[in-house]
Amino acid sequence: xxxxxxxxxxxxxxxxxxxxxxxxxxxxxxxxxxxxxxxxxxxxxxxxxxxxxxxxxxxxxxxxxxxxxxxxxxxxxxxxxxxxxxxxxxxxxxxxxxxxxxxxxxxxxxxxxxxxxxxxxxxxxxxxxxxxxxxxxxxxxxxxxxxxxxxxxxxxxxxxxxxxxxxxxxxxxxxxxxxxxxxxxxxxxxxxxxxxxxxxxxxxxxxxxxxxxxxxxxxxxxxxxxxxxxxxxxxxxxxxxxxxxxxxxxxxxxxxxxxxxxxxxxxxxxxxxxxxxxxxxxxxxxxxxxxxxxxxxxxxxxxxxxxxxxxxxxxx
Amino acid sequence: xxxxxxxxxxxxxxxxxxxxxxxxxxxxxxxxxxxxxxxxxxxxxxxxxxxxxxxxxxxxxxxxxxxxxxxxxxxxxxxxxxxxxxxxxxxxxxxxxxxxxxxxxxxxxxxxxxxxxxxxxxxxxxxxxxxxxxxxxxxxxxxxxxxxxxxxxxxxxxxxxxxxxxxxxxxxxxxxxxxxxxxxxxxxxxxxxxxxxxxxxxxxxxxxxxxxxxxxxxxxxxxxxxxxxxxxxxxxxxxxxxxxxxxxxxxxxxxxxxxxxxxxxxxxxxxxxxxxxxxxxxxxxxxxxxxxxxxxxxxxxxxxxxxxxxxxxxxx
Numbered sequence: 001x002x003x004x005x006x007x008x009x010x011x012x013x014x015x016x017x018x019x020x021x022x023x024x025x026x027x028x029x030x031x032x033x034x035x036x037x038x039x040x041x042x043x044x045x046x047x048x049x050x051x052x053x054x055x056x057x058x059x060x061x062x063x064x065x066x067x068x069x070x071x072x073x074x075x076x077x078x079x080x081x082x083x084x085x086x087x088x089x090x091x092x093x094x095x096x097x098x099x100x101x102x103x104x105x106x107x108x109x110x111x112x113x114x115x116x117x118x119x120x121x122x123x124x125x126x127x128x129x130x131x132x133x134x135x136x137x138x139x140x141x142x143x144x145x146x147x148x149x150x151x152x153x154x155x156x157x158x159x160x161x162x163x164x165x166x167x168x169x170x171x172x173x174x175x176x177x178x179x180x181x182x183x184x185x186x187x188x189x190x191x192x193x194x195x196x197x198x199x200x201x202x203x204x205x206x207x208x209x210x211x212x213x214x215x216x217x218x219x220x221x222x223x224x225x226x227x228x229x230x231x232x233x234x235x236x237x238x239x240x241x242x243x244x245x246x247x248x249x250x251x252x253x254x255x256x257x258x259x260x261x262x263x264x265x266x267x268x269x270x271x272x273x274x275x276x277x278x279x280x281x282x283x284x285x286x287x288x289x290x291x292x293x294x295x296x297x298x299x300x301x302x303x304x305x306x307x308x309x310x311x312x313x314x315x316x
Numbered sequence: 317x318x319x320x321x322x323x324x325x326x327x328x329x330x331x332x333x334x335x336x337x338x339x340x341x342x343x344x345x346x347x348x349x350x351x352x353x354x355x356x357x358x359x360x361x362x363x364x365x366x367x368x369x370x371x372x373x374x375x376x377x378x379x380x381x382x383x384x385x386x387x388x389x390x391x392x393x394x395x396x397x398x399x400x401x402x403x404x405x406x407x408x409x410x411x412x413x414x415x416x417x418x419x420x421x422x423x424x425x426x427x428x429x430x431x432x433x434x435x436x437x438x439x440x441x442x443x444x445x446x447x448x449x450x451x452x453x454x455x456x457x458x459x460x461x462x463x464x465x466x467x468x469x470x471x472x473x474x475x476x477x478x479x480x481x482x483x484x485x486x487x488x489x490x491x492x493x494x495x496x497x498x499x500x501x502x503x504x505x506x507x508x509x510x511x512x513x514x515x516x517x518x519x520x521x522x523x524x525x526x527x528x529x530x531x532x533x534x535x536x537x538x539x540x541x542x543x544x545x546x547x548x549x550x551x552x553x554x555x556x557x558x559x560x561x562x563x564x565x566x567x568x569x570x571x572x573x574x575x576x577x578x579x580x581x582x583x584x585x586x587x588x589x590x591x592x593x594x595x596x597x598x599x600x601x602x603x604x605x606x607x608x609x610x611x612x613x614x615x616x617x618x619x620x621x622x623x624x625x626x627x628x629x630x631x632x
Contacts, residue, residue, distance in 0.1 A: 026459050026535070027391040027519060028358035030451070033349040041432075042344035043446060045402040047439030075343040086361040086402075086444040116357075123363030124440035128402040130359060135346070143342050203343060219342070 013101035042072035048125035062103025074192035078133030080113035141202035146220035162252020194273035223290035329417035364441035378419025390508035394449030396429035457518035462536035478568020510589035539606035
C-alpha cells in the first residue's frame with residue numbers, strides 16, 4: 001500500500017479529520033498555543049520485539065502505546081492537545097494499520113488529543129509518538145519539587161500489569177484486572193491536572209515503582225522511604241507471599257498510575273480531587289533528608305527487592 | 317552501553333547542556349512559547365537502508381538528517397526553537413552515536429535550535445526528528461496560498477544532489493558541489509523567514525521539484541507551468557543533454573532549496589531579501605488557473621519527465 005494512502009487511512013481512522021487545523025499536510029503542523037500557556041512535549045519510541053510484538057492484537061498495541069504516551073502528560077499535570085505519529089512498517093499492511101489506528105484513536109478520543117502530523121516510512125517496525133499538552137506557566141508537575149516531610153502517594157494499586165506478564169510467562173491465564181492494567185491502562189489525566197497546586201512532584205509509574213520513585217529522589221535531592229505495610233494489596237496479588245508481592249509491586253512497571261509527593265496538609269484536598277476523578281490514592285511513604293530510596297517491611301526491616309527495575313513488554 | 321549513558325553522550329555532544337530548560341529529563345519537556353507566536357512542528361523518520369546506511373560517515377548521517385528536518389521549518393518561514401531526537405540503535409555503539417551527534421549538533425548550532433528531549437531505544441536503526449519553530453499567528457508560509465498570476469521561484473539550483481547520487485551509482489566521483497548538496501544541504505532559514513509577507517506559498521524541495529510543485533498546485537487548487545528555459549543550469553550539470561538534465565532536475569530531490577510562489581510585483585523585494593541571505597533565486601514558471609503541473613521546453617513542447625519523483629537515499 002502506498003505511503004499516502006496509509007497516511008489517509010491513519011488520519012481517517014484516528015479521526016484527525018474532525019477539526020484538523022491549518023498546516024496539517026503542509027511541511028509542518030501549526031499549533032496555536034493559547035495565551036498564558038506553556039507547551040509540554042514528550043516523545044516515546046516503541047520497537048517491535050522489545051515493547052510489543054506482532055503476536056499482539058494491533059488495536060491493543062495502538063491503545064497501549066497511546067495510553068503510555070498520554071501518561072507522561074498526566075504526570076506533568078498537563079491537558080492533552082495535539083500528537084504526532086511516526087510509523088515505520090516492514091510491509092504496508094492496511095489491515096494492521098487500520099486496527100492499530102483504531103486503538104490509538106480510542107485513547108485519542110478519550111483524552112481528547114488531536115492527531116496533527118507524523119510520518120509513515122518503510123522499514124523494521126518502529127513507532128514514535130510525540131504528545132503535546134498545555135499547562136499554565138510554572139504550573140507543570142516536575143520530578144524535582146519533593147521536600148523532606150512530604151508524604152509519598154500513588155493514584156492506585158501497582159503490580160497488576162506485572163502480574164499479568166508474569167502469569168503469561170508461566171502459561172497461566174491472568175485475572176481480567178491484570179490484563180486490563182497491562183493492555184488498557186487507565187488515563188490519569190484528570191487526577192494529574194487536579195494535583196497541580198497540591199503535589200510537590202509527580203511521575204508516572206512506567207519503569208517500576210522503585211525506579212520511578214528514585215527518579216523523584218534524584219531530581220529533588222531528597223531521600224524517600226516507602227512503608228510496605230501501606231502499599232495497597234489488590235485482591236489479584238493476595239495469593240503471593242509478602243516478599244514476592246513487594247518484589248512484583250516495586251519492580252514492575254506498566255501500570256501507569258501516578259506517584260507523587262505532597263505536604264501532609266494537602267492530603268485531604270488530594271483525596272477530594274481523587275474522588276472527583278474516580279481514583280483511590282494511597283499514602284505509601286515519606287520524603288526524608290538525604291538521598292536514595294528505602295523500602296521498609298512492617299517489622300521495620302529493610303526490604304531489598306530482587307528485581308532492579310522492570311524491563312518493558314515482551315522481554316523476560 | 318546503557319541507555320542513560322547514551323542519552324548523556326547525545327545531549328553532551330549536541331550541546332543541550334547549554335541553557336537546557338526546566339523539564340528536560342522530566343516526563344516531558346516544557347516549551348515556553350513567547351506571547352503572540354504559534355508553534356510549527358514537523359516530524360520526520362529516517363530508516364537505515366532506506367534513507368541512509370551504515371556505510372556512510374555517522375557525522376554525515378546526523379548532519380543531513382538534521383538539515384532535512386530544519387528545512388521543513390525554513391519552508392514554513394519559521395524560526396527554529398527546539399527539537400526532539402528519538403533514536404533506535406541495533407547495538408549501543410558510543411563511537412557511532414558520538415559522531416552522529418556531532419553532525420546533528422553542527423546543524424543545531426547553525427540554526428540555532430535546542431535539543432530538549434527524545435528517547436533512546438534498542439532495535440533496528442531508526443530515527444525520528446521532531447523540530448519545533450516559531451511564527452507569528454497567521455504568518456506561516458503554507459502550500460495553499462498560490463494564486464493564478466503568481467510567479468514560481470526557487471531559492472537556488474536543483475539537481476546537484478541527484479547528480480551526486482546518479483554519479484555514485486555509476487561509479488563516478490561526483491563534483492564537490494554535488495557532494496555538498498547531497499550531504500550538507502544549505503539551510504534556507506533566513507530566506508524562508510524573509511519570504512513571510514512576500515511569498516504566497518512555499519515548500520522545500522525534498523521529493524523532487526515536480527513532485528513538490530504538485531503539492532503546491534494541489535493544496536492551492538491551481539495549475540502550475542514550469543518554463544524549462546528558465547530553470548538554472550549549474551555548471552556541474554552542463555554536460556548533460558537538455559532532456560536528461562531536466563529529468564534529473566525535475567525528478568530528483570534532496571537539494572532542500574525552497575520553491576515558492578509570489579505576486580510578480582513582489583519579485584524585486586524577494587531579490588533584495590535573497591541578496592541579504594546569500595541566496596540567488598530564479599523565476600522558473602507561473603501559476604495558472606486549472607490544476608496539475610506542466611513543464612514546457614524552450615520550443616513550446618511539453619516535457620514529460622521519465623522519473624515520477626525521486627526516492628530518497630540509498631534506493632536506486
